[in-house]
Amino acid sequence: MRWIWIDRFVEFEKGSHAKAIKNVSLAEEHLHDHFPGFPVMPGSLMLEGMAQTGGILLGDVHDFERAVILAKVPKVSYHGWVVPGDTLTYSATLANVSEEGGLVSCTAHVGERLVAEAEIVFAHVNADSGNGAIDQKSFVFSMRLLGVMDVGKAGTGTK
Amino acid sequence: MPTRDEIFSKVQATLVDALGVDDEDVTESARLSADLGAESIDFLDIVFRLEKNFATKIPRGELFPENFAAAGTAYVANGMVTEEGLKELKVRMPHADIDGFAKNPKVENLQELFTVGMIVNFLQRKLG
Numbered sequence: 407m408r409w410i411w412i413d414r415f416v417e418f419e420k421g422s423h424a425k426a427i428k429n430v431s432l433a434e435e436h437l438h439d440h441f442p443g444f445p446v447m448p449g450s451l452m453l454e455g456m457a458q459t460g461g462i463l464l465g466d467v468h469d470f471e472r473a474v475i476l477a478k479v480p481k482v483s484y485h486g487w488v489v490p491g492d493t494l495t496y497s498a499t500l501a502n503v504s505e506e507g508g509l510v511s512c513t514a515h516v517g518e519r520l521v522a523e524a525e526i527v528f529a530h531v532n533a534d535s536g537n538g539a540i541d542q543k544s545f546v547f548s549m550r551l552l553g554v555m556d557v558g559k560a561g562t563g564t565k
Numbered sequence: 566m567p568t569r570d571e572i573f574s575k576v577q578a579t580l581v582d583a584l585g586v587d588d589e590d591v592t593e594s595a596r597l598s599a600d601l602g603a604e605s606i607d608f609l610d611i612v613f614r615l616e617k618n619f620a621t622k623i624p625r626g627e628l629f630p631e632n633f634a635a636a637g638t639a640y641v642a643n644g645m646v647t648e649e650g651l652k653e654l655k656v657r658m659p660h661a662d663i664d665g666f667a668k669n670p671k672v673e674n675l676q677e678l679f680t681v682g683m684i685v686n687f688l689q690r691k692l693g
Contacts, residue, residue: 477606480583502613505625509613527610 411455412496415462423499424463428455432490447488452496452514452522453479460498460510464528467503473531477507482524492516506530572619572688576681579614583607593682603679611684619688628687629679630657634672646670654678660687 417425430437430447437445457476465474488494495515502509507529514522567575577591584601597603603611608629616623625631633654634641640650651670655663661678 478610480585480610502616504609504613506609509610527606527613529606529609 426459426496428494430492449484456512459496464508474528477529478527480525484522486521583610595681597679598676
């Protein structure tokens with residue numbers, strides 16, 4: 407399994423906001439354990455989806471030259487179940503960005519229904535900080551993630 | 566220009582959001598780390614929220630100076646901040662109670678400077 411919890415971006419405005427979708431399928435093994443006979447998308451993975459949407463939005467600000475790591479989730483709340491067959495739409499808005507990191511506000515909707523919302527703080531890690539920082543650019547662009555960046559609406563208004 | 570009380574209430578609300586503490590815990594004398602449980606990444610979160618709530622920009626290191634006690638400077642000797650270090654602190658942190666700190670200037674006590682009142686002082690100077 408690859409740790410990619412968004413299927414595709416559908417909107418991407420550089421330095422502003424982004425929307426990604428995630429289709430929930432009963433083919434996902436973990437749904438059979440969460441829970442047996444009652445498959446629902448785990449809240450932690452919705453948070454991961456929001457973090458990936460927001461993290462790529464922030465990484466793009468510096469053209470993925472800086473390593474972006476999830477540092478803190480000051481707030482997260484869940485409002486309803488998400489079940490197989492649902493399409494989650496993750497929306498991320500860049501609330502603040504600085505040399506040190508960024509703050510992103512995120513929501514998750516199924517249709518019009520708000521199912522989760524979160525604030526996420528990311529930190530920039532220097533490649534020379536000795537923390538084993540990963541190469542962000544190759545992470546995003548080699549892990550077959552490139553396809554998720556084929557967005558419906560890019561910053562220029564073109565595909 | 567906002568009054569000190571107005572600044573304090575907004576700082577209080579900011580810290581309640583950033584640190585998940587109760588209103589009554591956030592007093593002027595409360596220390597961010599020792600009393601409110603702030604960890605390193607929380608300082609970044611606090612700066613982000615202050616910028617938003619006060620519609621201002623806080624450049625890196627202005628509110629919370631970094632690397633002050635780094636090795637190889639004349640600011641620290643034998644685990645204590647030197648006279649020269651105290652002078653430098655006054656320049657870098659005019660919003661903090663350096664005179665209070667000078668009574669027992671152990672490096673480990675530097676964190677004690679980071680109080681709620683210090684943030685209020687900082688914003689009062691900045692917005693004034």
